[in-house]
Amino acid sequence: MATEDVFAYALSSNQAWAGYKGHQNPDFFPKLALGQSPEILWIGCSDSRCPETTILGLQPGDVFTHRNIANIVSPTDINTSAVIEYSVVHLKVKHVVLCGHSSCGGAAAALGDARVGGVLDTWLTPLKAVRNAHREELAALGDKARAVRIAELNVEAGVQVLMANANIQDAIAERGLQVHGVFFDIGSGRVRDLGLGTGKGGLKSIEGTNGSADVVRGRHAMLVFRNGTEGAAMQAR
Ligand SMILES: [Zn+2]
Known part of the structure; x- marks a missing residue:
């Protein structure tokens, strides 16, 4: 990637990420906007x-x-x-x-x-x-x-x-x-x-975040967070 393209790439990458996250969990960004x-x-x-x-x-x-x-x-x-x-x-x-x-x-x-x-x-x-x-x-x-x-x-x-x-x-x-x-x-x-x-x-x-089991699905694996002592686990698929 040419150096001058890095910023443009970052912005397009953000669009893809926001679209992916919103598709995966439609409540994610609206909930995030309510507070931290x-x-x-x-x-x-x-x-x-x-x-x-x-x-x-x-x-x-x-x-x-x-x-x-x-x-x-x-x-x-x-x-x-x-x-x-x-x-x-x-x-x-x-x-x-x-x-x-x-x-x-x-x-x-x-x-x-x-x-x-x-x-x-x-x-x-x-x-x-x-x-x-x-x-x-x-x-x-x-x-x-x-x-x-x-x-x-x-x-x-x-x-x-x-x-x-x-x-x-x-x-x-x-x-x-x-x-x-x-x-x-x-x-x-x-x-x-x-x-x-x-x-x-x-x-x-x-503790795990956002409810009893928060699942993050990536291309090659799934990251599952649970409340309590179980912690987080990565599952390949
Ligand atoms: Zn350092």
Whole structure:
């Protein structure tokens, strides 16, 4: 596909998608337009390979989202703080998920000593601080393992910031809000629970969405979500 055609393709792809979804479930968009009640706040990296709703196999309306370069959670970042406040205090999400990922360009930049330039070095400062705090551990690892480890340590640092957030603390105390740190392996498509925050395998207990069994039919398989402990299952056909 020629580069200049990408935008036109994206728009035509949207038309096809909207038509398909509307045909599959005529109530889907009208219901979506009535309002949102997502149960998950996802904080992740802006990386194009980490689209939260897609990799979770969920649907529009399921995940409130904040993404930035290298999924950095800074207590003074008003953007992140506003997203947390709105989703936790007003939408009353049940889970806050901070996700790091493999092959993160921000993590790679923070591991090196070269300046990226512009505002990016300022943005990556917290990640450089994580690197400096774990210099020995990181130095002992091979390149691939080091990139994974700093991304995990970045999630750990971010979860600590989340756990110190006043809105999150209140919601944990008042209604059992869960906070999770996870890692997305791009090479396998799998999300791994790092067991941080309040989460102890919490991702597995996320309830199904939109009724007792929500079925998403793709060309080669069917994704079925059920409420309760059964979780989601992919059925090839
Ligand atoms: Zn990234």
